[in-house]
Amino acid sequence: MKTKKAIYAIILAFALTTFISCKKEANTDSESQATITSLQKQITELTANSTLVNENLIKFDTLDYTVFSNQEWTRLHESHAKNIKVNWPDGHFTTGIEKHIEDLKAMFVYAPDTRIKQHPIRFGSGQYTAVAGIMEGTFTKPMPIGEGKFIQPTGKSFKLPMATIGIWKNGVMIEEFLYWDNKTYMDQIGLGK
Template sequence: MKSLLKIASLLLLLTIGGSTQAQTATEVAALKRELAKYKAADKLVQEHLKTFDTLDYTVFSNQQWARMHESHGKDIKVFWPDGHITTGLATHIEDMKALFVYAPDCRIKHHPIRMGSGDLTAVSGVFEGTFTKPMPIGNGKFIQPTGKKFNFPMATIGVWKDGVMVEEHLFWDNKAFMDQIGLGK
């Protein structure tokens, strides 16, 4: 971003003050091309971030799984906070659906930090919900709901290619989550 501001400032100075011997028309044209590259790269990052906002605020929070392809590649690789890694959009959707089994009101409605560079984006958010339904733990066993709310920070780093994420790295504190829903300590 500093480079972009430096280029823009130099272009402004050249436009206002005219060229000196060292600042030829060729140099100005080169700077304009460089500025155009930065603008195009920033535009792409902003598009990815807008797509990600829609993913969390609308698609995830409202369980619109049929729209997941708008932000995720079919062979997406997802790195979860508990250490497991999945490959494929269908598997990722099933993992996300599992969150709503015991907390049907799961949602992410804020991204206080949104940034990116090139094919990478990073957002932070607040993951919220209430543990109101039995939580499956395998072998036909369940943990009964505590009725407790959860509200904790999360972050996602996305790797983008051709307009969709091909990798998604999810981060949150599972201990804080367990403590908040009454299963920690």
């Protein structure tokens, strides 16, 4: 992210320098000043966008590495709006942070060591961020399946790619899209096929 900012700054600084040096050849000083003002505005907008995206990506890292992995649900509001819409890998969606916390907690009932500790891909633009990482854990506790019934743990581990796309407003996500392959997940914990 810092490299992109530096490249933008160099390109825009070069363009600004070129326009300033051409000032003598311009028809009027007002045309040159308008060009300079326009370029300064572009630099400001690019820098602000880059800063905002970087802040949101830092929140995302904290969300997955700390809040999710350590089940610190009281901190979820740091990255999620109260009425967040969450789109799940199986196609259903939920509304509201409390429902999202309930669904997240359910993942830890049977795999209490579930975690995400890396985002090798992380980028964003404007109000959007996207991260890809690895979700892993182990099926070590009984899995509730309703009506007081449980699937006994298999002791098998899972490790699979995941991705999350977030739409941000006022420093928190207002919508989140979660992606991982549920078939691979079930196969790895011994419940597929």
